[in-house]
Amino acid sequence: MARIDLDLAHCYRPEQAEIDYALLPLKMTFSDGGAYALLGPSGCGKTTMLNIISGLLIPSEGTVRIDGRDVTHASPQQRNIAQVFQFPVIYDTMTVAENLAFPLQNRRMPTAQIRKRVGEIAEMLELSAQLDRRAAGLSAEQQQKISLGRGLVRPDVAAVLLDEPLTVIDPNLKFQLRRKLKQIHRELKLTFIYVTHDQVEALTFADEIVVMNRRRAVQVGAAEVLFERPAHTFVGYFIGSPGMNFLPARASATGVNVAGQLLATLPHRAVPDGELKLGIRPEYLTLAAHQAPGALAARVTHVQDLGTHLLLSAALDGHTLKARLASDVAPPQVGESVWLQVISEHTCFYQDEELVA
């Protein structure tokens, strides 16, 4: 069990131009027993961060601490970190039981103890029936469970790192494995760090999600926070499908000017003056009455029946706005003008891509 503190940066070359950084300077704490996810598109630095935590990579600057102890230069084994990779890594020639026992044998644990521990882990992962089977002959899902089991089997494991562990799992079985992971986290109360580009996996698994983009962490927070109040325009875009709508705006003492219209902001939300971006999620963009305060007129370009709801696309001043409408309302026709409520409780304002109100 462990708390992990990072205060580091990683650079490929000594010159330290910003472009050479695989990970820009950051400070972060993963508290003991937490379920975390590192979420971001490929190339965002999440795998670099994971490899630095596990000790496969030494950061070019700064330190990694586990429970306050500096482990920056310690090997993965010395850190007691377990890691599960994208593709199941199993020892082909061994049985399931031998695979699970391998890390304990390397640590010279007495045989009787090993057998007991392997039995417990196999029980938890529902692998007991396969213990004497060759690992090579099992399904990808079971092999991935073995990879996880080899990490969990060590009684002193500090943290479990998962690197896109469900990539090769059959879609029908993903749900079960997600539930299993969550259940194991609750039972063992270990620190779990889960790397993925898939929002469903990150938001479902983790209590705290670190959203990463362009080699930096742009927001750390619970799923609800990322959805309701994205701290960065990237989070607004990346979380949710479709992502947040953005409109350029200009704020002054009298209100915000959006697409040539002056709109009054909500009284309890202080919006700083200057160039802004107004963000509102399609889920919160509703149809409004003609000339309603805080609403803008837009021309409907597309209405899609997505079965459970309608997706409305509307053009406004050269920008496309998307609104998710309940399927039991009569949808507006293409070409029609509709009023959309852009200012509401759920509207966010961004300055230099950062949330300001």
Next chain:
Amino acid sequence: MQLSLEGVTKQVGPETWLYPLTLAPRPSEVTVLLGATRAGKTSLLRIMAGLDRPTTGHVRVDDQDVTGLSVRKRNVAMVYQQFINYPSMTVAENIGSPLRLRRELNIEQRVRELAERLHIGQYLARYPAELSGGEQQRVALARALAKRAPLMLLDEPLVNLDYKLREGLREELAQLFASGESTVIYATTEPGEALLLGGHTAVMDAGELLQYGATTEVFHRPRSLREARAFSDPPMNLLTATTGTGSVQLQGGPTLNLQLPPTAAGTVTVAVRASALRLQPRTGDVALAARVELSEISGSATFLHVSSAMGELVAQLTGVHAFEPDEPVTLHLSPAQVYVFDSTDTLLIAPERST
């Protein structure tokens, strides 16, 4: 171009990959082949392309029998799951390759146009290996479009991309298809993708063509339970029930006031889409008591998996909602929003729609 398949089957060794099917995809429109893996989508695409010969049956193009005609003699464009490009050619050469084969004029200009439309204009001089996965697939798509083939076949072209890339590219594809240049057949495993593409959908399951029609029509009025199942994600909640007068009694649950056709009697299956289960009650709703198993959050929606006396259920809630496992919840359901299938799994009633 009117493609039509008549009584096509595919037998490989002792296994039947395609049962007799007849399908005439709407010309110059998108037809989505929807089905789980191994439903027979790829086998069907290969027969349409002329890569494989059907075991029995005929393939016709504009009333001309082309069964067994080699793919080289047909004018077909195909895009695969894997990003397939010529590794030793630049992006521009890749896109232009079908045009060069036909010795067309103005290749450069046409390549540039297509590349701009697919947002890869700045990479024309690069090699495919220097591009990201999403860009590589754009090159493959541009090459297929360059061919201007009257028939364009796409086999899960977006499945290997990140969901954000998928979202953007899917939207662009839908726009490109809307030009009506070709008859497009698009295979996918995702019901959501079929709905986003619109057009027409052919639902396939285990080598059989189940239903063909306008996508929303198939979604809202599945002919039987099998179509409904194949065309729903998350899976539909299926509840066993017995009929009464003007009502059905859910096994282990409440009674729903429903007017069933007089022929219905005995045991029926009540199917409820995940989105029909709500946390907020409305008038006329029935309440279902349940316990949380797991809440899956997709960013725009929360899939709440619960266990109840009626079995396991899943509810789709808009927005992000956190739930603790084992937490008790009450779900609400309007009887007007259920599908009912009889004992032979044929649709009895579907929810009324306002449109």
Next chain:
Amino acid sequence: MNKPVNQKAWLLVLPVLICVAFSSILPLMTVVNYSVQDIISPERRVFVGTEWFASVMRDRELHAALARQIVFSLSVLAVEIPLGIALALSMPASGWRASAALVAVALPLLIPWNVVGTIWQIFCRTDIGLLGSAIKALGLEYSYTGDATQAWLTVLLMDVWHWTPLVALLAYAGLRAIPDAYYQAARIDGASRLAVFRYIQLPKIRGVLMIAVLLRFMDSFMIYTEPFVLTGGGPGNATTFLSQYLTQKAVGQFDLGPAAAFSLIYFLIIMLLCFILYNWMQRLGTPGRADK
């Protein structure tokens, strides 16, 4: 997946079929023909049935050559396979060093067989050869032409020098194909260097090793040129292997009948041994199947 049947394909294969007929099938039939006749002169020949086969089977010298051949081939495998793996493991994985190592290792493979023999002939001479004079300087008696054991060892050493690089290259390619995640997982599991080799590298390069073993076995079983040039099969018969014995019979003594019979037996022995070896390794390679 059955492709559309195209009869024209046969036409395209025809040239190859004709070539193979002239280069392999016709000579083979000639050999079969010779093996059942006594050729006294080009005009006079007598059908003798299986007599040559029977006499060949009783040939003491042949038995000795066969035994020598088997011991030699097994020694070749026993030395070259582990050595090749060791070499592959010690080669750098990437960068210019990897390219340099690959070229250096591949050099012996580029030298023609008869030249290899000549090189070693000079290399092992005690007066001007580097190896020969070095051994002599150590105060050891060394003569690959005089001492039977030393001659045999010298031929083995030459083969090891010539062909271990092939094993090394195959093993190297196999090792490079192992995903990095395996090594990372092993580090995290706290596996020793030996355990990594035993449980990851060896199982993962099994496939290429199988090819290496087969190639080396077949090749060494047919070895001819190098010992012919180096020792001429001597001293005595110490380095006379099967192919050389066969040549002596056919060309040297012009016993075409027995030589033909012997060729066929030789051919069958190689086929049989490869078949056994292949099947044994296949079974060794798929442990998963054994426990179902």
